[in-house]
Amino acid sequence: MPAPLTQERSRLDRETLLEAAEALFYERGIQAVGMDAVRTASGLPLKRIYGFFPSKEDLVVAVLQRRDHRWRGDLTAHVEQVQDPRERVLAVFDWLAEWFSEPGFRGCAWVNAYGELGPSSEAVLNEVRSHKRAFRAQVTAWVDATGVHVADQVFLLAEGAVVTAGISGDPAPARHARAAAATLLGAP
Incomplete structure (x- = not known):
């Protein structure tokens, strides 16, 4: 069973996600960037990403x-x-x-x-x-x-x-x- 996520881990993951998404959206455009690209750039699984942001x-x-x-x-x-x-x-x-x-x-x-x-x-x-x-x-x-x-x-x-x-x-x-x-x- 995986270890429970700490608040600090969640904060860091959220910051990593926002950093990756901002760079991609600014460089390529929002509509041109799919969530798979955000997943790859952030290194976070889609389930984790959608846990932070449902859409x-x-x-x-x-x-x-x-x-x-x-x-x-x-x-x-x-x-x-x-x-x-x-x-x-x-x-x-x-x-x-x-x-x-x-x-x-x-x-x-x-x-x-x-x-x-x-x-x-x-x-x-x-x-x-x-x-x-x-x-x-x-x-x-x-x-x-x-x-x-x-x-x-x-x-x-x-x-x-x-x-x-x-x-x-x-x-x-x-x-x-x-x-x-x-x-x-x-x-x-």
């Missing part, structure tokens, strides 16, 4: 939630190192430029998920909208701290840069959006 849709939502927490946390850590409020807003675009230059960058995981599943999966659509609302709230807080009321415009510049860089494969949209944001903020 692929549940797994996709968990992947997006995990990615959101990490992505926005990394952005916050970068931006909040900067003291000047205007420079803090511009640091958003510096962070985006670094992200766009990473090997394997394929654009926004939430836009990609929406493009594949948004119209057919309410759960995925809700997660995409949740991420975009949270990102917008971050940007708004940083912009509002400058005293210049251009949060909507700066948010659209950031979103546009992400989508454009994802499609073009070129990190330059971050620089262009940064310059436009600096103009809006009246930054030197």
Whole structure:
């Protein structure tokens, strides 16, 4: 009889599963990746995978939630190192430029998920909208701290840069959006 699974083993297996699924979904697309590929990449049996997530849709939502927490946390850590409020807003675009230059960058995981599943999966659509609302709230807080009321415009510049860089494969949209944001903020 196999040994009972500990909470720590379950936590590690779940993390391994999410890591493998995120890499596959981001690299290949959600619909192109079958659960057998997730099983192979994670090294976990399908029964264990479905014990964590009863459906692929549940797994996709968990992947997006995990990615959101990490992505926005990394952005916050970068931006909040900067003291000047205007420079803090511009640091958003510096962070985006670094992200766009990473090997394997394929654009926004939430836009990609929406493009594949948004119209057919309410759960995925809700997660995409949740991420975009949270990102917008971050940007708004940083912009509002400058005293210049251009949060909507700066948010659209950031979103546009992400989508454009994802499609073009070129990190330059971050620089262009940064310059436009600096103009809006009246930054030197």
